[in-house]
Amino acid sequence: MRLRAGRVTGAKAGSGSALLESGHLPRQIVLERAQSRDLAALCQLLKLASLPDEDVTEERLQHFLIGRLDTRLIGVIGLEPYQDVALLRSLAVAREHSGVGFGKHLVAAAEKLAAEMKITSIYLLTTTADRFFERLGFRRLQRDLAPLAIKSSHQFASLCPTSAVLMVKP
Numbered sequence: 001m002r003l004r005a006g007r008v009t010g011a012k013a014g015s016g017s018a019l020l021e022s023g024h025l026p027r028q029i030v031l032e033r034a035q036s037r038d039l040a041a042l043c044q045l046l047k048l049a050s051l052p053d054e055d056v057t058e059e060r061l062q063h064f065l066i067g068r069l070d071t072r073l074i075g076v077i078g079l080e081p082y083q084d085v086a087l088l089r090s091l092a093v094a095r096e097h098s099g100v101g102f103g104k105h106l107v108a109a110a111e112k113l114a115a116e117m118k119i120t121s122i123y124l125l126t127t128t129a130d131r132f133f134e135r136l137g138f139r140r141l142q143r144d145l146a147p148l149a150i151k152s153s154h155q156f157a158s159l160c161p162t163s164a165v166l167m168v169k170p
């Protein structure tokens with residue numbers, strides 16, 4: 001999968017074909033970098049998933065990936081880089097497309113993007129999906145052990161409830 005190349009269809013995912021191993025994903029799904037014009041639909045998807053969207057800005061979108069089926073935005077994931085670490089955030093899959101492996105696919109794509117950005121550790125906060133992320137190799141970490149940059153992020157400092165679980169990989 002070559003994110004830099006722009007649009008990449010599931011059918012032509014090439015080296016990213018392992019991301020589609022479930023075989024249940026519609027082949028027409030296009031995974032691409034989010035652009036300014038996606039902001040409204042992307043925020044709508046986050047709202048529907050009960051995830052915060054108030055700090056998603058056009059500038060931040062440069063590290064967001066979206067999945068499209070036809071013209072519809074059906075999935076999103078974002079990275080918030082801080083030097084060599086990043087916060088993985090805003091993972092949402094439209095309800096009618098959940099359960100077929102697209103969430104996993106988005107996480108793998110974000111990890112690939114993080115590797116390209118020389119990110120060494122990925123952190124995330126979740127209230128609902130810790131088991132999901134555990135299966136993808138993330139482990140729980142005490143919140144006070146997060147790097148300062150992650151602690152200072154808007155998500156960590158104010159948007160995510162203090163009950164949210166902090167996880168990291170590797």
Ligand SMILES: CC(C)(COP(=O)(O)OP(=O)(O)OC[C@H]1O[C@@H](n2cnc3c(N)ncnc32)[C@H](O)[C@@H]1OP(=O)(O)O)[C@@H](O)C(=O)NCCC(=O)NCCS
Nearest residue numbers: 049091092093098099100101102103104126128129131132
């Ligand atoms: C969490 C979410 C992104 C998963 O997307 P998805 O496309 O349905 O997930 P997948 O189909 O890739 O699921 C992969 C596996 O994880 C499991 N899974 C999905 N959501 C899960 C959850 N919240 N907790 C535990 N396991 C979960 C699936 O059952 C599936 O299991 P299987 O491989 O045994 O079949 C989606 O449910 C969603 O948008 N939730 C609301 C927003 C949210 O909670 N985001 C994460 C916090 S940042």
